[in-house]
Every structure is written in C-alpha cells, then in structure tokens.
Amino acid sequence: MKMTRRLFCAGLASAPFARPAFAQEIPLLTAMDTTVQLAPASYPATPVWSYDGTIPGPVIRAAQGSRLERRLVNALKVPTSIHWHGIRIDNAMDGVAGLTQDAVPPDESFDYAFDLPDAGTYWYHAHTNSMEQVARGLSGALIIEEATPPDVDRDEVLMIDDWLLDPDTGLFIDDFAAPMTRSHGGQIGNLVGVNGSYDYRLSARQNERLRLRLINSANAQIFGLKLEGLTGWAVALDGMPLAAPEPVTDTLLLAPAQRMDLIVDVTAEEGETAGLLFAAADDTWRALAEVSVKGRAASVPRGAPQPLPRNPRMEVVGVEAAPVLDMPLQGGAMRGLESATFDGQRLGWQELVQHGQFWALAGQVGLGETPFATLSRGETARIRMSNDTIFPHAMHLHGMHFRVRKEDGGLGPLRDTVLIMPNETREIAFVADNPGKWLLHCHMLGHAASGMTNWIIVS
Numbered sequence: 001m002k003m004t005r006r007l008f009c010a011g012l013a014s015a016p017f018a019r020p021a022f023a024q025e026i027p028l029l030t031a032m033d034t035t036v037q038l039a040p041a042s043y044p045a046t047p048v049w050s051y052d053g054t055i056p057g058p059v060i061r062a063a064q065g066s067r068l069e070r071r072l073v074n075a076l077k078v079p080t081s082i083h084w085h086g087i088r089i090d091n092a093m094d095g096v097a098g099l100t101q102d103a104v105p106p107d108e109s110f111d112y113a114f115d116l117p118d119a120g121t122y123w124y125h126a127h128t129n130s131m132e133q134v135a136r137g138l139s140g141a142l143i144i145e146e147a148t149p150p151d152v153d154r155d156e157v158l159m160i161d162d163w164l165l166d167p168d169t170g171l172f173i174d175d176f177a178a179p180m181t182r183s184h185g186g187q188i189g190n191l192v193g194v195n196g197s198y199d200y201r202l203s204a205r206q207n208e209r210l211r212l213r214l215i216n217s218a219n220a221q222i223f224g225l226k227l228e229g230l231t232g233w234a235v236a237l238d239g240m241p242l243a244a245p246e247p248v249t250d251t252l253l254l255a256p257a258q259r260m261d262l263i264v265d266v267t268a269e270e271g272e273t274a275g276l277l278f279a280a281a282d283d284t285w286r287a288l289a290e291v292s293v294k295g296r297a298a299s300v301p302r303g304a305p306q307p308l309p310r311n312p313r314m315e316v317v318g319v320e321a322a323p324v325l326d327m328p329l330q331g332g333a334m335r336g337l338e339s340a341t342f343d344g345q346r347l348g349w350q351e352l353v354q355h356g357q358f359w360a361l362a363g364q365v366g367l368g369e370t371p372f373a374t375l376s377r378g379e380t381a382r383i384r385m386s387n388d389t390i391f392p393h394a395m396h397l398h399g400m401h402f403r404v405r406k407e408d409g410g411l412g413p414l415r416d417t418v419l420i421m422p423n424e425t426r427e428i429a430f431v432a433d434n435p436g437k438w439l440l441h442c443h444m445l446g447h448a449a450s451g452m453t454n455w456i457i458v459s
Helices: 007-011 130-135 179-183 347-354 445-449
Strands: 027-038 047-049 057-063 067-074 082-085 109-115 119-128 139-145 154-163 191-194 200-206 209-216 223-228 229-238 240-247 252-254 257-265 272-280 285-296 322-331 339-342 345-348 358-361 373-375 379-387 393-397 404-407 411-415 417-420 425-432 436-443 453-458
Touching: 047 057, 057 067, 067 082, 082 109, 119 130, 119 209, 119 257, 130 445, 139 154, 139 209, 154 200, 154 285, 179 445, 191 285, 200 257, 223 229, 223 285, 229 272, 229 411, 240 411, 252 257, 339 347, 345 347, 358 436, 373 379, 379 417, 393 425, 417 425, 436 445
Parallel strands: 027 067, 057 139, 154 209, 200 285, 322 379, 373 453
Antiparallel strands: 027 047, 067 109, 082 119, 119 139, 154 191, 209 257, 223 252, 223 272, 229 240, 229 257, 272 285, 322 358, 339 345, 379 425, 393 417, 393 436, 404 411, 404 425, 436 453
16 A cells, blocks of 8 residues: 555554654544445445544544543545534634634644533534535534433434435535525435434334434434334433423424434334334425334333433523623525625625625624624623524524523523524523633524624633
8 A cells, every 4th residue: 555645644554753652642533535325225325525434423432521532634635624512612622614723634633632521412523614514424423421321221322314415326416505505494405314324223122211312413404303112201402411301292303403312211012113203394204213122121111210410510690680682693585685794894685695695693694803792701691593584593502502591581401502493583591601712603504604603702
C-alpha cells in the first residue's frame, strides 16, 4: 500500500513522526467516503460520507462525569467539523465552523476533548455545511451512561433517519441548494430507516423490559411515532430526565434533532410482532423498528419504572423577573420577507432570494456580526419565538438546555430543541451558565443554511 498523507492522517499507516510508544493516543473518528446498502438489495448501493465507514457512525458510550476525547480525521475532500449535540460543553469544543472553530481542511485533524456533566441520549454530527454533510451520513449516537442505570433488560439505540435516493442509481438526490427545498419544509427523504437499515428488526421476549433511545437525525422530517405490542413510558427528553415517567398513550412527535428515552415492556404474545411505527406520508402506519417476540422473560409485566437520576443544574430560577427577548421566525415560501439584514446590508426579498436566503430570525439572515443577545454568566434569559411562517421549525440552542414556558406560567421539561408550529409562539427560559458564543438555529437544516441561524454570547 502506497503511503499518502491521507492514509497517515487516517491512522492507517505508521510514520516516522508518530508519538512515543508510551504516549496514550486519542481515539480516532474518521470522516470518510464509503459505500453502504441503504436501499433494499435489489437497488444499487449508495456512496455516502460517514464516520468510520458506517451509517450511522459508531455509537460512542462514556460514563457520566468522565472526559471524552476524539481526534476528528478528515479523509473527505471537503472541510468538516463535529458538533456534540446537547452536551453542555466547553465553547471551544462545540464544533460550529465559523463561530467556535475553523473547519478542519481535508487531510487534517482536530482534537476534541471535553467533560461529560450529564447522563443521557445525545448525538454528534457535522456542523460545516450541515445540510449536505448530515444528509450524506455524517452523524452518530453519543450515549452518556448514568452511574446507576435503570432496571431494564436491554438498552437499544434507535437512530431514525431518512434518505432522498435516486432508485435507479442509489445516489443521493443532491441538489441541496434547490430553492424549492430550502424555502419550503426542507429535504424529506423517500426512504426511512433506523440505524442505517430500512427494515430494522429486533427480537425480544414477552415481558422483557427495554430502554429505547430514540434520536431523530433526519434533515427535516418530523416523525409521528406510536408503539404496537409495547407498553411504554417516556423517561427523558433531549437527554434530560423527566421528573416522573410519563405513560405513552398517544402519538409521539419527534422533531429533527430531538431525542426521547422510552422504557417499554414487551406485551405482545409469543410469536407476534411488536414494534415502533411511524406515520407515513399516505396517512398509514408503517413499521419503523419491528420486534419479534420469542420466548417469555417473566409471567407478568412489571410496574411503572422509577425516574432516571437527575442531572446537575436542571433548575431554571428567576424566570418571572427576567426580561423577554422577542425572536420572530420569518420568511419562507408564501410569506417571504419584506426586508432583512444579510452580510451587514438591509436587503429586500428579491435580493435575498438571489443570494439563496429565504429565512430570518428577528430580521437577521444568518450569522451577523452582532449577537442576538449578550447575557451575563448566571443570568436567567427568556426568548419568545413567534413562528410567522407557514412551516414548522425545530429551534435548537447550543451549549445550554431550556424549559418551555407554559400558558399558565409553569415550565415544561428541560430540553435543547423545541418544535414550533406555524402561527405558534413558544417562549424558552434558561440560565446562561455556560460562557461563550452559542448558536440558536432551526434544525431543519435547509432552513438554517438559508438564513434561520443566529447566536448569543454569554460573557
């Protein structure tokens, strides 16, 4: 095998510049080209971008309170970076190219190292040209394990995604800059799957108890989900434990970037099929993850599970005294923008369209030089987001978790991504306890790429 710089960086060959043998090497995470069989075997395989050659990337598991280290090796032909989604992380490690770090060029590397204060279900994904890079496969699950795990028989990660493929070639339909996609609901795939498989299957015994970690890693699709042959409780949202398990009695909504931890008991009879279903575009329910029931774990089901252990710093105090910052969500097809600020200039709708920009947050298109808000460390903040568009938006705050304020003034569960439907107003409240520059953007990634991105600073 011929030595190249790419192979050296990918750690596939030795070199005279290697560290001394006694030095502990940082584990590698390599962004690379590969080919996988996403569609059924009768269709062509799909060229993808992946971490370590798999779709999704490897599940990274670590203990709460430990320190995670990974060396991103960029074996792609384009720059990239990694965002560790949902982790309350040191700002320099947040992975946002253009805000917290420079993108990692091809054949180069970047060392990520950060503490893990919170247990829960998180994920990692590219944050350079995210709309294309995540769609091509650059994402994976990040699981931070509690010191005292819940009483379950198995822990299963279900990373839900969709892919927009040409059935004749197996290639991604890759017009990621298409105005129609960006200015409407975003890129929706024609193939849905779990953990890189369109027909994901598990086997379980009757009355076995599973922890299902659901992660929506799709670019834009909101998944409606329901359980069949399973009795379940929601125990965490976006990695953060709920105060008490909540029985699953209705359809679950999971917006892009959101996560939900369920504890489920297999109640289907032996020989039957249980599973997780999703609401398809034709208004039918289809299997997303099938569970074949074989054997019996116990003669009767268990009772309701106990709450997960709390994470640190989950309180949001001083909300009533905090001033409200208004952030209208603006633009898109059919509504448009009369004008907004882009690259320091006030531009009208047609000028914005010519620049491929269709969305704004509080009159700002993309990252401006001035943050949306400047907050003091420890200050409680409230941001009121009014969706003035005709499309839903999944708004994600980096670096901190928030609580959504209810109509009665109470506070909802702690989370990092909130779904805001058309003509709906949601107010988030959080303690600005993590210093640095933090992104606030729509996780319908086509929306973020064409204007719906802003930032705050915590000093």
